[in-house]
Amino acid sequence: MSADGSSHDAFAHDRLIEAVALRRDREAFAELFSYFAPRLKAWLIKSGATPAAAEDFAQDAMLTVWRKADLFDGRKARAATWIFTIARNRRLDMLRRDARPLPTPEIDLADEEVRRPDDILAMSEDAERVRDALSRLKPDQVEVLRLAFFMESPHSEIARQLDLPLGTVKSRIRNAMIKLRLILEPSEEASR
């Protein structure tokens, strides 16, 4: 794996987080930082943050990775999903802080790894299935989904960015979600 290139060993990042958890391994953390911080920054820039704010966000999210590494469980979520969730919670917290007029207690509302310890889903296998599912969507469906993840108030902004009518964006997202369900949850879909 190169410092910021793509990872070829799917579990390499999982092992780095485990090294941070077990040994407070600073080299492992540096490697995780070099890989994920530039991607977190890119995400925030896409969602409308300034480069400086996006970099601060990436710094803070990675500090949370350092602090919470012992909560990481590779059987439940792979490294990228776990770090995505940490960043997503952080972003929600940020929205909260900006929005709240009164001081309210700090709450880990979305601290999923604590909230549902008995989750028995084989999430590692899931990550592969998710990748496979994405590869079976049409490229324009993957594109709107990606934008839906990385932009706030997605629909209108996606429409503007892709220069498409709002209705087209909405139906494209809807079709992408239907297809994702069909691929990932064929049995549940039948009963929905």
Added chain:
Amino acid sequence: MNPNRNPSEDRLLAYAAGNLSPPEAVVVAAHLAMRPANDAWVRRLQAVGGAFLDEAAPSSLSQDALARALARIETDAGEVKVPAPLNDMPELPEPLRRYALGPWRWVGPGVRVRDVHAPRDGDCRVILLKIEPGRETPRHTHGGVELTCVLSGAYATETERFDVGDFEEADNDVLHQPRVVSDTPCLCVVALNGQIQLDGWLGRLMQPFVRL
């Protein structure tokens, strides 16, 4: 699973991505705590988010970014985070237990509300709504979207019945008059957007007195 009593796919996607406003996220979190299938789906969507993060084209960081990060973890004393105390309603699902609650207020015959002190988002806020059996809320329309999750009991609208864990999205076109159809009071958590407009002569009489 009836799609009408579940959050829309858009709503679940926005929740997974962290794009919902905080009050809306609170109601969806309560629903997910009671609907494992939707919860599992949201986790899958987060794996989609993870895949997108993994393949994102990286932005370059400032020169000293790594050095700063390493300096921070050197001096980091961990997170000082005292969990908020539990509130006085053990019957609430776990995601709602640590929000402070306001006092119960009377807003009509058999209808009481109390504020959930979750962060607001502009005009959007979270309340608990408790309605006695056989009672209905005053007929009303919405200034914006209203998200509701049933925590106990059941209610019915003109077209549909909502039981424990069910989720309703009512937009501003819907003239809404839920009626409790369970033998016990119906308790709901609601994200309200905009002002509620009460309808009918009684509603118009009450409007000045009722702050929902």
